[in-house]
Amino acid sequence: MPSAHTKSPRAASRTPLIEVTKLSKVYVNDAVETPVLFDIDLRVQSGEFMAIMGPSGSGKSTLMHILGFLDRPTHGKYRFLGKDTAGRTDDELAIIRATKVSFVFQAFHLLPRATVLENVMLPLLYHPTIPSAERQHRAQAAINAVGLFERTNFLTSQLSGGQKQRTAIARSLVTEPQVIFADEPTGNLDSVSGIQVMGALEKLHASGHTIILVTHERSTAEFADRIVHILDGRIASDSRSHSRRSSSGLTSLK
Amino acid sequence: MRTFDVFLQAGRSLWRNIVRSALTMLGITIGVGAVILMSSVGESMELLILGQISSLGSRSMVIFPGNEQEGNVSQVLSGHDSLTFEDIERLERLTTVTSIAPIVFLPGSVEFGRETAAPQVLGVDPNFFSNQKIAAEEGRLIDREDEDRTARVAVLGPDAAADLFGDVSPLGREVTVGDRSLTVVGVTKPLGSQFFQNVDDRVYVPLSHARAVTGQKYANYITMLSTGSFDLAFTDVKALLRQRHSIDNPDDDPKKDDFIVRSSQQANVILSSVSLGLTLFITTVAAISLIVGGIGIMNIMLVTVSERTREIGLRKALGARTTDILLQFLLESVALTFIGGVIGALGGLTLAYLISRIVSGYLPTYTFAISAYALLAAAGMSLITGVVFGMSPACKAAQLDPVESLRYE
Numbered sequence: 001m002p003s004a005h006t007k008s009p010r011a012a013s014r015t016p017l018i019e020v021t022k023l024s025k026v027y028v029n030d031a032v033e034t035p036v037l038f039d040i041d042l043r044v045q046s047g048e049f050m051a052i053m054g055p056s057g058s059g060k061s062t063l064m065h066i067l068g069f070l071d072r073p074t075h076g077k078y079r080f081l082g083k084d085t086a087g088r089t090d091d092e093l094a095i096i097r098a099t100k101v102s103f104v105f106q107a108f109h110l111l112p113r114a115t116v117l118e119n120v121m122l123p124l125l126y127h128p129t130i131p132s133a134e135r136q137h138r139a140q141a142a143i144n145a146v147g148l149f150e151r152t153n154f155l156t157s158q159l160s161g162g163q164k165q166r167t168a169i170a171r172s173l174v175t176e177p178q179v180i181f182a183d184e185p186t187g188n189l190d191s192v193s194g195i196q197v198m199g200a201l202e203k204l205h206a207s208g209h210t211i212i213l214v215t216h217e218r219s220t221a222e223f224a225d226r227i228v229h230i231l232d233g234r235i236a237s238d239s240r241s242h243s244r245r246s247s248s249g250l251t252s253l254k
Numbered sequence: 255m256r257t258f259d260v261f262l263q264a265g266r267s268l269w270r271n272i273v274r275s276a277l278t279m280l281g282i283t284i285g286v287g288a289v290i291l292m293s294s295v296g297e298s299m300e301l302l303i304l305g306q307i308s309s310l311g312s313r314s315m316v317i318f319p320g321n322e323q324e325g326n327v328s329q330v331l332s333g334h335d336s337l338t339f340e341d342i343e344r345l346e347r348l349t350t351v352t353s354i355a356p357i358v359f360l361p362g363s364v365e366f367g368r369e370t371a372a373p374q375v376l377g378v379d380p381n382f383f384s385n386q387k388i389a390a391e392e393g394r395l396i397d398r399e400d401e402d403r404t405a406r407v408a409v410l411g412p413d414a415a416a417d418l419f420g421d422v423s424p425l426g427r428e429v430t431v432g433d434r435s436l437t438v439v440g441v442t443k444p445l446g447s448q449f450f451q452n453v454d455d456r457v458y459v460p461l462s463h464a465r466a467v468t469g470q471k472y473a474n475y476i477t478m479l480s481t482g483s484f485d486l487a488f489t490d491v492k493a494l495l496r497q498r499h500s501i502d503n504p505d506d507d508p509k510k511d512d513f514i515v516r517s518s519q520q521a522n523v524i525l526s527s528v529s530l531g532l533t534l535f536i537t538t539v540a541a542i543s544l545i546v547g548g549i550g551i552m553n554i555m556l557v558t559v560s561e562r563t564r565e566i567g568l569r570k571a572l573g574a575r576t577t578d579i580l581l582q583f584l585l586e587s588v589a590l591t592f593i594g595g596v597i598g599a600l601g602g603l604t605l606a607y608l609i610s611r612i613v614s615g616y617l618p619t620y621t622f623a624i625s626a627y628a629l630l631a632a633a634g635m636s637l638i639t640g641v642v643f644g645m646s647p648a649c650k651a652a653q654l655d656p657v658e659s660l661r662y663e
């Protein structure tokens with residue numbers, strides 16, 4: 001590793017959470033091939049708050065779906081926690097999704113006609129080891145962590161956009177995954193709610209969670225420590241965010 | 255995913271869309287309800303008819319004059335003179351039948367003072383009462399001595415007694431039958447109906463009296479008991495009557511005979527073939543209604559799957575495996591058909607019960623009945639319908655691609 005001397009020996013020896021080499025993705029529909037990602041090389045360490053930024057259609061979501069085991073790469077290597085993920089069966093990928101990763105989506109994807117608590121408990125149903133007796137307790141803790149204690153038994157239809165997205169964040173938190181993926185989490189929100197949601201993610205990062213944020217807005221990407229630029233399916237730049245933004249002072253969480 | 259959780263998820267999903275769930279179930283509910291209603295009514299009818307027959311005992315036999323081709327029995331009864339008293343004397347010598355009781359109808363009304371009634375008046379041999387299991391409530395029945403003396407006595411059925419005497423005891427009173435005055439010596443126990451004839455609205459007189467009044471040389475019909483097997487008795491009686499009536503009938507063709515032999519056992523056989531027909535009919539209706547209901551469920555489940563594409567994508571993103579989704583959707587459809595079936599069965603039973611309450615007002619021996627077999631079959635069939643018709647929507651749901659499902663608008 002040529003740049004080893006610039007990092008502390010401890011950091012260099014740490015296994016990356018995510019290590020992707022020469023990854024590419026080609027969609028094939030009715031013999032029409034659409035190449036979307038080309039030769040992606042990327043490493044993410046546990047505890048990072050990273051943003052994948054780029055214009056619409058550049059392949060950000062595609063990359064996130066592959067990193068989150070919702071999709072498979074066409075070519076290239078993907079090592080997760082040091083283990084190659086090639087050749088995993090669908091059920092093995094489902095178990096990784098249930099235990100190691102979680103998602104926050106632009107469109108919230110909450111169950112309609114169900115309460116905040118029911119929605120937050122949902123991932124625990126698919127978790128192979130967390131005992132059912134702990135579900136309620138864990139879900140309540142996650143709801144409290146995003147400041148929705150008073151909305152616990154509200155139906156999701158009774159929530160504002162920002163509250164819906166914070167419910168989704170609580171849901172992504174409840175299984176204590178290794179990494180939380182957030183795809184345009186502020187995309188459907190007004191700026192004040194957007195800042196609240198980013199504040200919730202910021203808080204998670206501060207408490208040790210790894211967060212990979214996907215966004216096309218620089219202002220949102222700036223909440224992260226590291227910004228990876230994607231242009232036309234290639235990484236254009238990968239840099240530390242120097243002018244890191246924070247939600248504190250912008251608005252208070254309510 | 256734990257089994258209990260699959261149940262819980264399916265239950266919650268159905269509950270969240272309670273109106274749609276109810277509408278989806280409707281087809282199965284109506285189908286199962288109709289089948290349970292029909293089988294309960296069928297069962298009640300069978301018991302009703304069985305009751306009419308078994309009240310006579312399995313050895314009971316009847317010979318009617320005439321021919322099956324000539325229409326129904328009551329038409330036959332009046333117009334034929336083929337069963338002569340010489341035939342009856344010969345029948346008495348057969349060893350395969352016993353307790354032979356010829357019957358002669360006595361036309362005309364029955365009067366007491368200013369009261370007139372029109373019961374059926376039968377001149378009967380004393381054996382008739384034991385053959386038909388008719389007993390005395392008050393006084394006595396017609397006995398051998400009455401018959402031998404051509405006694406001027408009458409026994410009333412309870413309805414006939416009530417018509418003529420009201421609450422007064424008729425014993426020892428004189429009634430006028432035709433233009434003869436007879437002394438009432440007994441009233442029979444109320445029996446309701448045998449073979450759907452009201453046994454209670456009758457007046458019995460000695461056979462010898464009826465013969466003397468009418469001058470009839472033949473019986474209107476004959477009741478008797480078989481001593482052993484009905485088949486032997488049947489063969490013997492037919493052979494004897496054919497020989498006496500010079501009927502050449504080696505093919506045993508009932509159209510050539512001038513008499514009809516019936517037994518309650520035979521009626522049992524007919525009844526069981528009728529009930530087999532009914533069972534087949536109900537089974538066909540059940541099959542059709544379950545298929546129709548099942549297709550309804552399949553349709554709505556398929557629509558549900560597209561409506562819930564994003565939910566399915568989400569569940570997969572949260573770690574649901576293909577089998578988790580498959581089981582949830584399968585269980586939803588099975589729950590729909592099962593609950594629909596249970597509601598339908600309860601509805602069908604309620605209706606059948608109400609019907610039995612109404613009908614028993616007219617036919618007191620009609621009772622509410624349902625076979626456990628019908629209930630089990632309904633439960634089993636609705637479960638199977640859920641699995642069969644839920645399978646294709648559930649497979650469709652389970653095989654959705656998570657990324658495409660999440661992108662689905």
Ligand SMILES: Nc1ncnc2c1ncn2[C@@H]1O[C@H](COP(=O)(O)OP(=O)(O)O)[C@@H](O)[C@H]1O
Pocket residue numbers: 027028029034036054055056057058059060061062063
């Ligand atoms: N299933 C698919 N088949 C073909 N092309 C696809 C499919 N999914 C996405 N794409 C294309 O891949 C490109 C990248 O999509 P996406 O990853 O969603 O971009 P972003 O999230 O950066 O806006 C787009 O041009 C999109 O049209």
Ligand SMILES: [Mg+2]
Pocket residue numbers: 060061062183
């Ligand atoms: Mg996108």
